[in-house]
Amino acid sequence: MVELSELEHDALVEIFNIGVGQAAAAMSGIVGEEVTMSVPSITFLSRMEAAQLLEDAHRRGGNGQPGGERICGVSQHYEGAFQTEAILMFPEDKSLEIVRLMVGESVPLAELSEMEQEAMSEIGNIILNSCVGTLANIFQHELHGSLPVYQVGSSDEILDATGSRAETVVMMLHIDFILEKHQIHGYVAFILDVTALHDLKEQIDRYLARAMGQH
Amino acid sequence: MTDRLQLLESVLEAVSVGAVVLDGDGRIVLWNRWMSRHSGCASHKAVGTDLFELMPELRGGRVQAAVTQALRNNFSSLLSQTLNRSPFPLYASPAAETRGERMQQAVAITPLTLADSGRHCLIQLTDVSMAAGREKLLREQTELLRMQTFSDGLTGIANRRAFDVAIDREVRRAKRSGSMVSLLMIDIDSFKPYNDHYGHQQGDQCLIQVSSALQALLQRSVDMLARYGGEEFAVILPDNDPQQALQIARTLHERIVRLALPHEYTCGPDKQITVSIGVATLAADRHGDVAALIGAADHALYAAKRQGRNRIVVAPPELL
Numbered sequence: 085m086v087e088l089s090e091l092e093h094d095a096l097v098e099i100f101n102i103g104v105g106q107a108a109a110a111m112s113g114i115v116g117e118e119v120t121m122s123v124p125s126i127t128f129l130s131r132m133e134a135a136q137l138l139e140d141a142h143r144r145g146g147n148g149q150p151g152g153e154r155i156c157g158v159s160q161h162y163e164g165a166f167q168t169e170a171i172l173m174f175p176e177d178k179s180l181e182i183v184r185l186m187v188g189e190s191v192p193l194a195e196l197s198e199m200e201q202e203a204m205s206e207i208g209n210i211i212l213n214s215c216v217g218t219l220a221n222i223f224q225h226e227l228h229g230s231l232p233v234y235q236v237g238s239s240d241e242i243l244d245a246t247g248s249r250a251e252t253v254v255m256m257l258h259i260d261f262i263l264e265k266h267q268i269h270g271y272v273a274f275i276l277d278v279t280a281l282h283d284l285k286e287q288i289d290r291y292l293a294r295a296m297g298q299h
Numbered sequence: 300m301t302d303r304l305q306l307l308e309s310v311l312e313a314v315s316v317g318a319v320v321l322d323g324d325g326r327i328v329l330w331n332r333w334m335s336r337h338s339g340c341a342s343h344k345a346v347g348t349d350l351f352e353l354m355p356e357l358r359g360g361r362v363q364a365a366v367t368q369a370l371r372n373n374f375s376s377l378l379s380q381t382l383n384r385s386p387f388p389l390y391a392s393p394a395a396e397t398r399g400e401r402m403q404q405a406v407a408i409t410p411l412t413l414a415d416s417g418r419h420c421l422i423q424l425t426d427v428s429m430a431a432g433r434e435k436l437l438r439e440q441t442e443l444l445r446m447q448t449f450s451d452g453l454t455g456i457a458n459r460r461a462f463d464v465a466i467d468r469e470v471r472r473a474k475r476s477g478s479m480v481s482l483l484m485i486d487i488d489s490f491k492p493y494n495d496h497y498g499h500q501q502g503d504q505c506l507i508q509v510s511s512a513l514q515a516l517l518q519r520s521v522d523m524l525a526r527y528g529g530e531e532f533a534v535i536l537p538d539n540d541p542q543q544a545l546q547i548a549r550t551l552h553e554r555i556v557r558l559a560l561p562h563e564y565t566c567g568p569d570k571q572i573t574v575s576i577g578v579a580t581l582a583a584d585r586h587g588d589v590a591a592l593i594g595a596a597d598h599a600l601y602a603a604k605r606q607g608r609n610r611i612v613v614a615p616p617e618l619l
Binding site: 110113114117123164183186187197198199200202203205206207209213216217220226227228229230231232263264294 | 338364368372373374375376377378379380381382383405407410411412425430431434437471475
């Protein structure tokens with residue numbers, strides 16, 4: 085797997101923090117109160133490790149039996165300079181919490197209703213577009229982004245639903261979402277093939293070279 | 300080729316989805332029949348104008364941001380009814396327009412890249428009134444069922460579970476709107492000796508009489524009386540400052556005295572049922588949470604008990 089240097093890693097974390105910062109500002113505008121988001125870390129994982137990470141995180145949350153937890157995912161396909169499937173993921177109960185906090189008070193149903201799923205898709209759409217937008221701007225490349233698709237299932241099902249196969253790498257962003265003092269932890273996975281990952285590393289280096297050159 | 304174009308055109312006109320295409324400058328190049336019908340603006344008038352001049356209220360909002368995302372960054376956006384509340388001035392019928400009742404809508408904005416004329420964007424609008432209506436009904440039914448599981452079997456007032464939900468909601472609401480919320484904790488004095496001497500059936504009657512007397516005095520629909528535990532009641536008073544809360548506590552206390560339910564075995568001198576009340580207020584500028592508010596009211600109630608019962612104690616603000 086491709087290794088990122090500490091400098092490259094930090095640059096990437098910084099880029100995504102700009103992205104989620106913009107997403108948080110857009111969401112604050114919608115709900116009329118402060119929403120903050122940050123990306124504390126990024127890890128590169130194989131498809132299997134990514135599924136395992138989600139399962140483990142879920143179990144730490146103390147939800148039910150191992151393997152039985154459901155993840156709620158909002159995915160979008162991006163293509164252009166490189167191709168990637170981006171998926172925002174929260175444990176299902178957290179997605180209920182986010183939508184309810186965003187929408188305000190409402191009667192909690194056991195699952196996200198049709199309208200709430202659409203709201204969740206919009207939240208995912210805002211976050212993913214901001215992340216990829218910042219990345220694209222900094223890399224000076226344009227990507228075409230699809231409409232969001234909402235899914236609920238096991239972490240395996242969510243990661244598989246993108247149709248990507250074994251030869252892929254998952255760039256996993258840990259996301260902290262804070263609204264009304266509720267801190268909710270989620271993930272954004274970018275599913276990249278190995279060439280896309282090499283391209284990404286190259287782009288980061290170019291960006292770093294430009295940034296250094298300015299000094 | 301012409302046939303195919305004609306076919307596509309008639310499909311576009313026939314679909315029950317709003318379709319609008321904007322060019323790179325935000326000018327309308329396509330406005331289908333669905334749009335004409337629901338916006339009241341005919342296609343020949345719409346085409347050629349700037350969307351944000353035709354519908355100025357869309358300016359500066361999520362729709363404009365999404366159009367910019369599509370035209371500038373090549374990204375698609377989704378605007379849900381739940382988070383956007385009918386951004387386009389569209390109406391199901393002329394009657395709905397007269398009533399000012401907008402169609403509930405879901406909006407999808409996607410970039411279109413045309414080989415000859417550069418980037419455009421497509422706005423698709425769907426009427427989600429049916430789904431929204433269905434969910435409203437579902438929520439109302441759920442709320443009704445919840446109300447039933449949230450009332451106390453004996454007294455008919457809100458139970459502890461309902462209290463927990465309500466106090467959480469009211470504290471959040473107060474913080475959002477920068478207002479305050481007060482809480483009264485009310486306990487019937489010497490209730491154990493009452494039960495021991497008069498029996499549990501009369502004890503139950505006493506609880507019913509006290510709760511209905513208290514309930515009758517709470518006039519605002521936002522105020523909530525709940526049975527907190529055994530012989531303990533709680534009253535949530537949204538938007539009430541400490542003075543108003545104390546005033547209500549006095550009225551409630553007085554009302555129970557006037558009920559004059561005999562109690563031979565009380566420790567008090569009047570040989571009748573009395574209550575002790577703890578009052579606490581979460582002020583807008585305080586950082587206290589639900590637990591702190593309940594803790595302060597509880598603390599005040601126990602102070603009232605310690606000072607000899609049948610009285611009201613207000614929690615000091617620094618407890619919160």
